[in-house]
Amino acid sequence: MKVSYFPGCTLKNKAKDLDTYARRCAEVLGITMEEIENWQCCGGVFSTAKDEIASKLSSVRALAYAAEKEQILVSVCSACHNVLKQTNHAMQNDADFALRVNNYCAPDMAYHGETQVMHYLELLRDVVGFDKIREKVVNPLTGKKIGAYYGCLLLRPGKTMQMDDVENPRIMEDFIRAIGAEPVVYAMRNECCGGYVTLEDKNLAAKTSAAVLDNAAAGGAELLVTACPLCRYNLVKNGGRDLPVVYFTELLAEALGVLDATQGVKEENNG
Amino acid sequence: MQRIGVFVCWCGTNIAGTVDVVKVAQTLANEPGVVFSADYQYMCSQAGQDMIKEAVKKHKLTGLVICSCSPRMHEATFRKTAAAAGLNPYMVEIANIREQCSWVHKEMPIGTEKAIILGKAAVAKVNLNAPLTPGESPVTKRALVIGGGIAGIQTALDIADAGFPVDIVEKLPTIGGKMAQLDKTFPTLDCAACILTPKMVDAGQHEKIRIFSYSEVTDIGGFVGNFHVTIKKKARYVREDLCTGCGLCTEKCPQKKVPNEFNLGMDTRRAIYIPFAQAVPKIAAIDEDYCTMLKTGKCGVCAKVCTAGAIDYKQQDEYITVDYGAIVAATGYNPISMDKFDEFAYSQSKDVITSLEFERLTNAAGPTAGKLLRPSDGKHPHTIVFVQCVGSRCSGADKGKEYCSKICCMYTAKHAMLTRDKYPDTDVYVFYIDVRTPGKNFDEFYRRAVEEYGVHYIKGMVGKVTPDGDKLVVQASDLLAGKQMKIDADLVVLAAAIEPDKSARPLATLLTASMDTNDFFTEAHPKLRPVESPTAGVFLSGTCQGPKDIPETVSQAGAAASKVIGLLAKDKLMGNPCVAHSDEMMCNGCSSCEKVCPYGAITYADKEYRMPDRTTKVRRVAVVNEAVCQGCGCCTVACPSGAMDLKGFASAQIMAEVDAICK
Amino acid sequence: MQVNEGFKPTIVAFCCNWCSYAGADLAGNNRLNYPAEVKIIRVPCSCRVNPMFILRAFQRGADGVIICGCHPGDCHYTSGNYYTRRRMSLLFSMLDYLGIERERTRLEWVSAAEGAKFAATMNDFVEQVTKLGENKRLEDLRCKQ
């Protein structure tokens, strides 16, 4: 199966791991991720303003590209997924917005939200299936107590994102179980890390990140996983606690045994 | 051709002041069919009525037009007059020349002209009137109450005390309902069991009451006075006639791990069980989902220990059909699921509980024998936070309910007060949006919780509950102080919204009773007929009609009972003769009428007809049940072939009125 | 009222027995005036009003037809007025096609307590129809007996 893939700015730079492991693991699981040609940055945040059009056009282009290829549009970064999904939702449900967007775009392009937008985790759950992942695991992470950190972007707004129960999600926990580890459920896993406000107010980000880490640690987590480079940055940089935070794709790669093959890449990235 | 008499009333000067009554009488005398016309000062007086009776005899009148006040005033009077004169009462039409003519117009010529036209319309209608006889149907003198909570019990007791037999159908093995699970009741704090269980015993022992416990209604046919109801008595694998309720089996059963629904799953029971000590009827039942014998055929302990020989593993569901004159829905409520409100961490922590669970935790017969202990570790909680309006007053159907659940403010005040009374070392916080306490002694009760018991009421909502170690961090707004606060709580109690029991909707379908979008039963009139369903013979008791507390439930139960008694006291039901009826030769059985009928009065029958070519043909035709039809006439307009018409307001009659008015 | 002064339209008002007819009675009780051109026909429920009745009235020379029922949610028969609302919006939307001005018809909710509303509604409606003048266009269709 082939899917369209929107990597996003950070996955090409500071979070190359997130990208590389995602692709390698997908291959192992029988999915080819075809990177969208000439994709442009999603902008990182979705503006809720109804009159904000231009900043959403790059997402629409990616969505239209996937529509043309009749492929699911997959992203790994929470922020990209959030922006793409919300933009798609607006294209489906806000006729005025869709009209104005289409007026901006190339004359031969008409897009009204046909593309299915999926996060990589949803791909694992709904297309591959966690059971199949369990079968493919060669290196189960048995005994590891892992806390899933969703943050806000993956789940909210719930009516639009439709990924999971907003207040009691389980997709990452199921993922953690599938790779043989033990999930630690803690209440702060769907609270914000501080996001972009870290640039404006470090103290606020420190407070929010610490609240997440403290709660996770109290629940017994030895390690947190996330899908969002910004979450990881905030938790590690501002969380004030020495609790490792890794991308979920890293663990998937380790469990599927593709880590070694990519070791070189990893070093290259981090070096 | 009718022989019509026209009687024009002066009503003193009320009519005669602006209407030339003599001219009206004279003009109408020339209308087709009119053979007699007269005017008189007060038509409704004895002398006026005698004058009508005499004229009927003398002029052999077949129809009457009374030009007088509104039919809402004296139509019944003149119908009686007609009957006394030997006429069919439905051969009378009223021309309203007072409220709708003399009282609204000032000038004599204008009033007179209009009165004449109104009179002509009435004459035109009477010309097409036909005698109508109200249908009669016998009344089965037995009532059915569906649901055995306090609403159903009270309704049944009141009906039975009036001398009519009543059956209660309860889906659980015992009656008692939610009230049996409560600890104390507001605002007087008497213990629920102390006031409920005597009523349960009364109901169980009343010679006029039969209780079908562990039973469900599966089919309802018939109509007011004549319902045929099928009741499924679920197999309880214990013979009701033999079980003595000794309870030995429930102690010896080896399957101990069954969640105890009476304690909301906070402890366990056996696979054979009696829900609680005061159950009525006190008969055990086997839970087939957990019984090893029923599942694998290996065990049989209960049968061995039962000295009465009451255990019967081969028992089957039994269906019985009973006839009733009236049916009362009393299906009650449940707290909504907390699945969609996990910001309060209900699924994440055992120490986040609903208010009903709190009732069980404080109840002497509950899982902790009445000691307030945390479900997680059995420790005494020192800080308790109550959250109001969880799932109530929500907009949008995806989450919660739009309505106020009405009882939460009061039971939370009760919980807070009782906690502070029993455990003065606890800190109790109540987060509220509004405190709603309309009711006798209700606000005083709430104020007592604050002023005498020192409960902290904080205006604001809780945003997030975070289990952290053995604490629950409650993050909330204090709107009056303008701050966000965090409380380290030991126990969080959620005032979950209440919703109608899931069984209500299928029951409404069986009853053809209407429901609102929240699945509460709709009343026939929201103010004036609050305990009747729009479907004749179906009555409403308790929370199946809307959220209400125990005093309200009991009063409504009594009101529903009195309506039932009023119905059952009649030997025959006289219908409204102005009902729909279908011309079978014109009907093509399309079902249009059936779909718009709010009462389910229209059914279809396959009937044999002789056709003009002497063959017989079976045709599907609409049949109106005259006892159920209320005569709105909606079906007559829906009927595409014009087969459906309304007696007393026939299309031809209304068109005749239209023609008369339009000259 | 300078338009068509002296013209007395013929107005048929269908009133449901439980709300609007009682509202009309209340207008009378309170001696609230409205034009005598309005003649009321009592029906059990506004849903008894067949669109045929309205067309019949226009055919026979009515200049305006108004249907009054209980307020939504207050119908004596639970849901009758909802059917009326749907049926009338359909009928009214087709009147232009028949050559009858849309303004010659009206659907109004009048409760038994709204005598004043009944009178005001009738005053307003009669004024509106008077301005339109005689319902000429259907004259040819009128069956002259």
Place this chain on the structure above:
Amino acid sequence: MAERNNMKEQILRTSGVNPLKCMRCGKCSATCPAYDEMEYHPHQFVYMVETGDIEPLLNSESFYKCLTCFACVDRCPRSVEPAKLVEAARLMVIREQGKNRLKPDDIPAQLDEDMPQQLLVSALRKYSK
């Protein structure tokens, strides 16, 4: 007054929010992670927009603290969506000439070597036109 109404209309149009749906429970503010850093809190945004008292909102810096985490949106029992009002107020300010909160020139001083690009683009989107 006309000015006030204009600003209110503008915010309502941009946000698509109907503040009249609010029942004043304060759950938005109860759940807001940036509450303590704000002068005006989410429930006040809703109330003050409703009453047309918009100037104080624009003059405070509260909306720069909003994380756009949507906790208030998802947890509001009345589906009011306070975060959208906050966003609309912020846009009303930064869309004015010269009111950019964050300028590209400011960024180099803030950089550290782990900082993801996502942070920079998000912040620029939120804090400048």
